[in-house]
Amino acid sequence: MNWRRSLGAAVVVVPIVVLLGYGLTRDPRAIPSPLPGRPAPEFALAVMEDPVGSGQGRGAAGDTIRLSELRGNVVVINFWASWCLACRDEHAALSATARAYEGRGVRFFGILYKDSPEQARAWIDEMGGQSYPTLLDPGSRTAIDFGVYGVPETFFIGPDGRVEYKHVGPVNERILVDRIEAILAASGSREETP
Amino acid sequence: MTRIIGYTATAVALALAVYGAAAAVVGVRGRRSDLLRSSELAAYAIFALLTVANLAMVYALVTRDFSVSYVAQVGSRATPLFFTVISLWSALEGSILFWGWVLSAYTAAVVYLHRGSELGPLVPYANATMLGVGAFFYLLLVGPANPFGLVWPVPADGPGPNPLLQNHPLMAVHPPLLYLGYVGMTVPFAFAVGALLSGRLDDAWIRSTRRWTVCAWVFLSLAIVAGMWWSYEVLGWGGYWAWDPVENASFMPWLTATAFLHSVMVQERRGMLKVWSLSLIIATFLLTILGTFLTRSGVLSSVHAFAQGTIGYYFLAFIALVLLFSLVLLAGRSGELKSEGTLDAVVSRETVFLINNLVLSAFTFTVLLGTLFPLVAEAVRGVKVSVGAPFFNRMTVPLCAALLFLLGVGPALPWRRASREELRRKFVPPFVAMVVAGIASVLVGVRAPYAVLTFAFAAFALVANVREFTIGAAARMRAHGEGPLVALFRLVGSNRRRYGGYVAHLGVIVMAVAVAGSSTFKREREATLSRGEVLEIGRYQVRFDRLWAQDEAHRFVVGADVTVLTNGRAVGRLDPRLNFYGGTDQPIATPAVRSRPREDLYINLMAFERDGSSATLRVLVEPLVMWIWVGGGILGLGGLVAVWPSRRRRGRASASFERPAEPAVEAPAAPPANVAVRFGIAGGGAQA
């Protein structure tokens, strides 16, 4: 047993152990999105009828919302479903934040993922309303366009129509406000220095 | 109370394992038979303790004692008794507990079967290694994977086991077989370590090791086939092998163990490849631990993974330790492992075994690389990639074809050297069969090159292996005037190891043909049918009759009644189902399979209308699938034939004895086992 052999053994062992150890720090289920920094995929989706009528003024039931027509606004898109437990946790934060930013160039939309409008309406009713409209996405085309792989997922789109952030899992008010403020600040400074 | 009994048993087992390992090492070094004896007793005691702990857990599960953390995790009042019992291995902690029991049983068996063996100091070292590995698992049970934790306040009910794992009775078969195979690979490893530590590197140890390896290999083979079957019957996609990390984890040690079973023959006959065979044993053991690490730590995403927290770091430390320890041992002894043998000719069975080992090693490397590559890519490039079935199929199908071919060449080639006449006699019939099968499969419309190759090579290998039986039996019939069946039976009995190997070969050939057939000729259609509507596939008409629903205690089942017709005549009814278990939104499918020797009709319910008006069915026609399971059975049978204890055992209880292979041809190059020098007090002395 000489030092050269020990070194040889270490050369074999260390990389394997380091690699596996590195693996332990990663979440194998997370799929990083290539979307941030790129233009958000365009969509034209119908607004779901709202049980409370709280979506009023932001697009009535049956209206079609086109992302391209929202240029100039910060757009927050939340993919959700009534069968999703985590969506219950974030619902209040989304509704409250949407209300807080009303009229400040920030628009919130829900997109229903793999769910029936009836169940979604019952859910909204149960949760005490939703302060922003939810859009219907038959066949999940828009969800696939956004690379959604589970709900809830929340996308933050800047005034220039680019995806700025993607959040996987339930959001809270702090995340929402931080992200929105960051986008507002960045776009504000961009406007000042043309 | 159950909790305390279980936990105490595992804790005492841990202490005894540490003591026993130390006692064995100190005892063998200091030639102290009292210590050796106490380490043997420790092994027996641990087996008893782990049995108690496992029974305690089963008792807690059956009595639904939700104060026990594992029961609170996997139990539920609604789960049927059968699935409650087997939920012992349906989640992390319980599976480690069961693993610990299997390991303790192997350890006790090794100690018992090799007591007083002439392997001398090797056995105490092997015992120490087994106990050391055991100590690691019992440490997990006492620490990060404690199944006997206290839950307070006691919940009224639990969520029940993972729906995937309570959906099919094969779950009672596959995991125990897998553990018997996986854990069984600890024994050859322990012998290898024992041989390296004691310096007893002659051939005596390799014989015991080979036998234990065959034993574990049989379990592992059967486990893999049972896993394929489970996957086919439960996952609902109509396939049996997906190159999922967990499947790869069970396949890699099988590959290296298979390589070892072949390389060891060269070592026994020619005294060559000693370092290589040892490396294969160590690699096999490491791959079983790596496989466990991959499934238990959540490093790679997989259908079957139990994602968990800190336990991964324990496994990582253990892998590092074993790797380092083995490499240091191997390096330290490599001087004594010099090759003694030589080759007489290039064209010989020895060379085929070398190539066989090359292909199996390259196979293992490819699977390992593919399995770990997503980690490598993320570490190096910071980008997540996937390595799935298309990659593995592309890379390994050529290797499979090569193995199939070698499987025919090996038995047909004699050891040492072959005369031209002998080559002609041995190779012409299989070669003719190969050409005929190749042409025939092209004529019946097989176009995929690898399918043609598989059928041709299978014919080649089949004829080559079957001829080993027929030629031998014919010789016996002439020489002893025996009837054909008696001659065949006695032929196999005369050299079980050799003919068991050929039987295993036949199993592999059957599986290869079945896999090639089912993947090449697989037909599939998917359609949404309203009531009474018919879907045509192959020679079948599949008619959707109606939907039904049923509320069971632990699940809600939706099923479709489907009538299968051929030429307008009803030949059977099938009921594919979707099962909705509480706690998850994804339904678990129960596909309906009509299995016939010629082909399987596989129907999976994909979706349905709530009013029962229509159902979406995925229908597959897969030829020959049944023969995969049959081939797996033959493979296991071959292993059993090879490993079954001989009636003419010379020793008392040692598993190391066996008649040398093919005694009629030549004497083995290695000295017989009983020449080995006794160590004095070890073994026999300790019995007194």
Place this chain on the structure above:
Amino acid sequence: MTRAALLVLLALGLAAPGPVGAQAPRDEAELDALTRKVASQLRCPVCQGESIQDSPSELAQDMKAVVREQLAAGRTPEEVKAYFVSKYGEWILLEPEAHGFNLALYLLPIVAFVGGAATIAVAVRRWTRRGSLAESPVPGAPSDTDPGT
């Protein structure tokens, strides 16, 4: 090296030739077959490891529908796969594209195999020649393909 690599990839059928007949309208059977082929190369995001062809999950079904629509619209399989990569990242491909660092995945097994074969060839020659020599160095066990170390 690059040329050798390309040759190897061609032999494996990896280096795809340019799109052929992308514009030709596809009939139903052809479209089904092509959809199956493309769908079996895309990983289902909600099932871990299965392709969207094999998965019964609803998202996979929808993705398969997207594959079919895009193929029907005349896109090539490569373009369809590129679409999914642009949405889900390289992760979505069940078989990594053979360029850049990913080449290691395809070439290392071949290197290991060829290296092992060469080692065996040398060893067999030495062993067959050696005959009478009693002592000689440890023969080349092909440890570079040793999977566990």
